[in-house]
Amino acid sequence: MAKDELPEPKRRNKTLSVADALSGALDPVLKKRGFAGRDIITHWRQIAPKPFDETTLPDKLAWPRGERSAEGATLYLRCAPGQALFAQHEAPAIAAAVNRYFGYLLVNDVRLSAEPFSSGSGRRVQEPRQPSQSEIAKVGKATEQVEDDDLREALQALGLALSRRSSRNGK
The missing domain is CATH 3.30.300 (GMP Synthetase; Chain A, domain 3)
Known part of the structure; x- marks a missing residue:
């Protein structure tokens, strides 16, 4: 070598x-x-x-x-x-x-320590966001055919949560 x-x-x-x-x-x-x-x-x-x-x-x-x-x-x-x-x-x-x-x-x-606590290290606090009227209407229209009340409410909650997630990611 x-x-x-x-x-x-x-x-x-x-x-x-x-x-x-x-x-x-x-x-x-x-x-x-x-x-x-x-x-x-x-x-x-x-x-x-x-x-x-x-x-x-x-x-x-x-x-x-x-x-x-x-x-x-x-x-x-x-x-x-x-x-x-x-x-x-x-x-x-x-x-x-x-x-x-x-x-x-x-x-x-x-x-x-005099050093600051890093902001990303603690538990993140999620800010509650109210869905817009258009999001509520869109989710309501998508779930209006569901006959079971409990299932419809659960699907509406899921739809609103997903709309929050997509609006947070900029989609």
């Missing part, structure tokens, strides 16, 4: 999930944020007590300087707007839940 030629890459001959394929790329970023692995981030909904599983996200772990032990880190959380005071008040319960999940004293303190 000449000096200029690169060796042919090994083929894995198996399928990989996106998470497995990207795990090597994410590890340096996570280590920079103080995380040894992805567990606390990927399993946050199972780790955090309610309602913090939906209103907070782990941002980083800060380890005490000069100590060799792997215990007693400070967990910084990103918090949804309006939830910061509640999360700070319940910090001991959040730390206890993390320690219970891992089975040892990983988190000694929980503090709030």
Whole structure:
């Protein structure tokens, strides 16, 4: 083989999930944020007590300087707007839940991060939209031949829901 030629890459001959394929790329970023692995981030909904599983996200772990032990880190959380005071008040319960999940004293303190809570990470709130008169008339005309009242009402509700969906997608 000449000096200029690169060796042919090994083929894995198996399928990989996106998470497995990207795990090597994410590890340096996570280590920079103080995380040894992805567990606390990927399993946050199972780790955090309610309602913090939906209103907070782990941002980083800060380890005490000069100590060799792997215990007693400070967990910084990103918090949804309006939830910061509640999360700070319940910090001991959040730390206890993390320690219970891992089975040892990983988190000694929980503090709030100055970073904003990402808007796409929480539960999305659907805005109720009233159907237009033309949509109601169109669905009513399509279901007027149905004799069973309960079935007609169910089909009308389905038709209006589908018309909302198509108008939201710009169709």
